[in-house]
Amino acid sequence: MNTHVMDKAIGETRLDRETQGVIGKPVDRYEGPLKVSGTAPYAYEQLKGEEVGYGFVVTAGIGKGKIVSVDTLAAISAPGVLAVVEGDKVVRASAQPMSAGAQTIDGQVFHYGQPVAMVVAKSFEQARHAAKLVTIEYDAAEGRYDLAKEQHKGVPSMRGDMSSDTTRGNFDKAYEKAEVKFDQTYTTPSHHSAAMEPQATVAKWEGDQLTVWSSCQLLETNVQQIAKGVGVPVKNVRLLSPYIGGGFGNKLGIGPDAVLAALGAKAAGRPVKLALTRQTVFQATSRRSETIQRIRLGATKDGHITAFAHETWAANSPGNGFFEPAGISSVFLYAGKDRKITHRLCETDVLMTSAVRAPGEAVGMLALENAMDEMAEQLGLDPVEFRKRNEPEVAPQDDTPFSSRMLVDCYDEGAKLFGWDKRPVKPGTVRDGEWLIGYGMASASRANSLMKSSAEVELSPDGRATVRTAMTDIGTGTYTILQQIAAEMLGLPLDRVDVVLGDTSLPPSAGSGGSWGANSAGSSVYVACEELIGTLAKRLGVDADGLTLKDGFAIAGNRQIPYSEILAGESLSVVGTIEPGKTSDKTHQASYGAHFCEVGVNSVTGETRVRRLLTVAAAGRILNEKTAKSQCYGGQIWGIGSALTEELVTDKRTGLLVNHDLAEYHVPVNLDIPQLEVVLLEERDPHASPLAGKGIGELALAGVGAAVTNAIYNACGARVRSYPMTLDKVL
Numbered sequence: 065m066n067t068h069v070m071d072k073a074i075g076e077t078r079l080d081r082e083t084q085g086v087i088g089k090p091v092d093r094y095e096g097p098l099k100v101s102g103t104a105p106y107a108y109e110q111l112k113g114e115e116v117g118y119g120f121v122v123t124a125g126i127g128k129g130k131i132v133s134v135d136t137l138a139a140i141s142a143p144g145v146l147a148v149v150e151g152d153k154v155v156r157a158s159a160q161p162m163s164a165g166a167q168t169i170d171g172q173v174f175h176y177g178q179p180v181a182m183v184v185a186k187s188f189e190q191a192r193h194a195a196k197l198v199t200i201e202y203d204a205a206e207g208r209y210d211l212a213k214e215q216h217k218g219v220p221s222m223r224g225d226m227s228s229d230t231t232r233g234n235f236d237k238a239y240e241k242a243e244v245k246f247d248q249t250y251t252t253p254s255h256h257s258a259a260m261e262p263q264a265t266v267a268k269w270e271g272d273q274l275t276v277w278s279s280c281q282l283l284e285t286n287v288q289q290i291a292k293g294v295g296v297p298v299k300n301v302r303l304l305s306p307y308i309g310g311g312f313g314n315k316l317g318i319g320p321d322a323v324l325a326a327l328g329a330k331a332a333g334r335p336v337k338l339a340l341t342r343q344t345v346f347q348a349t350s351r352r353s354e355t356i357q358r359i360r361l362g363a364t365k366d367g368h369i370t371a372f373a374h375e376t377w378a379a380n381s382p383g384n385g386f387f388e389p390a391g392i393s394s395v396f397l398y399a400g401k402d403r404k405i406t407h408r409l410c411e412t413d414v415l416m417t418s419a420v421r422a423p424g425e426a427v428g429m430l431a432l433e434n435a436m437d438e439m440a441e442q443l444g445l446d447p448v449e450f451r452k453r454n455e456p457e458v459a460p461q462d463d464t465p466f467s468s469r470m471l472v473d474c475y476d477e478g479a480k481l482f483g484w485d486k487r488p489v490k491p492g493t494v495r496d497g498e499w500l501i502g503y504g505m506a507s508a509s510r511a512n513s514l515m516k517s518s519a520e521v522e523l524s525p526d527g528r529a530t531v532r533t534a535m536t537d538i539g540t541g542t543y544t545i546l547q548q549i550a551a552e553m554l555g556l557p558l559d560r561v562d563v564v565l566g567d568t569s570l571p572p573s574a575g576s577g578g579s580w581g582a583n584s585a586g587s588s589v590y591v592a593c594e595e596l597i598g599t600l601a602k603r604l605g606v607d608a609d610g611l612t613l614k615d616g617f618a619i620a621g622n623r624q625i626p627y628s629e630i631l632a633g634e635s636l637s638v639v640g641t642i643e644p645g646k647t648s649d650k651t652h653q654a655s656y657g658a659h660f661c662e663v664g665v666n667s668v669t670g671e672t673r674v675r676r677l678l679t680v681a682a683a684g685r686i687l688n689e690k691t692a693k694s695q696c697y698g699g700q701i702w703g704i705g706s707a708l709t710e711e712l713v714t715d716k717r718t719g720l721l722v723n724h725d726l727a728e729y730h731v732p733v734n735l736d737i738p739q740l741e742v743v744l745l746e747e748r749d750p751h752a753s754p755l756a757g758k759g760i761g762e763l764a765l766a767g768v769g770a771a772v773t774n775a776i777y778n779a780c781g782a783r784v785r786s787y788p789m790t791l792d793k794v795l
């Protein structure tokens with residue numbers, strides 16, 4: 065057992081020696097071939113060949129009210145039906161307890177599409193048929209479905225230990241006195257993180273022991289949520305998520321499928337498979353809140369911000385304290401002595417809101433970076449120059465030093481590579497046929513965090529190593545980077561390291577979320593390897609620093625000894641744990657980037673086409689250039705979508721999420737995406753983790769959409785402050 069508390073900067077480490085030469089390399093994903101050949105079993109594909117029941121969920125057809133009665137008689141007698149589950153536990157299963165406050169009152173309908181019953185049958189088709197025969201009588205009530213109408217009732221909230229307000233000095237006074245003032249309000253729509261693999265679960269009981277395969281991001285939290293929902297002690301539940309087809313926030317908590325499958329399996333007396341339909345994923349998991357954001361900037365005539373305010377109003381359902389932290393980057397991104405960043409939470413009776421990729425930055429930086437562009441124009445400054453003039457020396461909210469910050473390098477490198485100097489200064493002046501051409505840019509930032517995480521690393525006498533942790537790989541490359549870290553540390557070729565993930569019987573892990581996964585899980589592997597190396601050195605009677613490990617050999621002085629000889633027939637195994645400390649040398653940690661975009665806006669139709677998009681980012685040590693860049697491409701594509709098409713629409717009369725499938729919820733397709741370019745700058749952050757890396761997953765999404773809409777303005781002069789910027793708004 066080896067634990068490292070991260071409370072001060074770490075100097076050079078074994079990783080810096082790059083002896084094995086695999087750390088940071090653009091290695092293909094370890095589990096990729098399994099996934100694309102259909103041999104990586106996803107949750108729903110478990111228990112092949114076993115006799116199972118299939119579940120189908122019945123959802124509420126009103127937005128708010130009470131269930132008066134549930135008539136299951138016809139469904140029970142339908143062909144193949146094994147059980148119908150209804151009642152309080154079903155209602156509670158849908159209150160995904162991502163935020164601990166989620167308490168439902170039994171029999172209540174809190175949102176349209178809430179699960180109210182589940183049928184289990186011998187086949188999926190029989191279950192689906194019988195589900196239609198369940199008749200529910202409601203006592204409907206008036207619901208609140210419009211954030212704008214609830215805005216005045218907004219209250220401060222808490223999200224973990226994050227307060228909804230960060231203020232310094234006296235904004236109002238400073239703004240009043242400012243030479244140049246800017247005041248605009250932006251709105252962003254609700255978003256949904258409907259991953260390619262829907263929420264799906266297979267549940268199996270053996271006595272009072274429950275095994276659950278489910279598509280989840282944070283196994284340690286999720287297994288507790290399942291135990292609580294089902295009503296059994298957590299030690300009786302084992303949760304497995306070895307392969308996951310995408311997780312963008314709404315798998316941070318469990319879906320209703322996890323508890324319902326377990327209840328169904330109990331009732332039916334056999335294992336149950338339950339995959340939510342795409343429509344139910346949209347209506348019964350969680351979504352990103354729509355927001356209203358007011359930004360006020362006061363500056364000197366030469367472009368130095370003196371007063372900075374970013375106020376956000378977001379929605380959630382009753383009892384849920386999560387708020388979309390849209391001002392999260394505004395806290396530290398730009399200078400300004402007097403500042404006020406606030407969030408107000410407003411209750412609505414729509415599906416609960418929760419984390420969707422880059423919670424906060426994804427929509428907050430649409431507003432902030434658009435406002436920065438508008439203010440730059442008002443000041444007569446180039447948008448890059450305006451940002452540079454407001455680059456803070458230390459974190460502006462409390463004067464904490466930055467651990468590392470290469471934002472200006474990202475601007476400079478990006479501007480050079482993109483040819484920013486060719487940007488049309490006046491909107492509407494460059495044409496290509498009927499297309500108006502424009503350039504736009506925006507900053508990217510994402511606060512960095514390290515979470516407690518453990519991993520076991522075993523070195524066996526045959527010269528192989530195995531990493532085991534309850535970490536997940538949501539498609540981000542966790543398998544591969546953990547393999548790379550262990551291989552580099554232990555001096556092994558990649559194909560001699562195996563990685564086992566996604567099982568709560570393994571050492572507990574931070575899981576995948578908030579861009580902390582790679583750093584946290586990776587650091588635990590590093591910590592375990594350190595101790596293993598210490599043991600090898602001791603056995604050889606040398607100092608660990610003087611020991612070089614390469615290709616399965618320990619090299620000390622002129623001795624070269626194979627591991628098999630040192631291990632003498634017995635495996636060595638260590639559990640390593642990383643823990644965030646109460647940092648003695650406190651620093652503010654974040655990853656940074658800059659986006660540069662060229663669009664064409666059709667002067668006849670108002671249609672926007674993104675022609676080029678470049679992102680330059682710095683996120684500490686890059687563990688795998690390929691998987692890191694792939695996540696950035698994902699962020700760029702999502703950002704283009706959030707600028708131009710993405711919008712989850714609520715029917716303000718009924719609370720129905722209208723476009724609850726991928727046919728009508730518009731995300732970019734191949735034709736919408738031009739050649740994307742991502743450049744990662746060389747950086748080490750010794751304060752962030754033993755790996756000297758920072759989070760990158762969500763960074764590249766932050767700000768992209770504003771780079772696109774700023775380019776639209778530059779192309780045609782249309783400044784739209786309500787996202788997405790569909791062509792009717794451009795015209």
Ligand code: MOS
Pocket residue numbers: 281311312313314316419420421422423576577578579
């Ligand atoms: Mo991410 S929204 O933390 O899964």
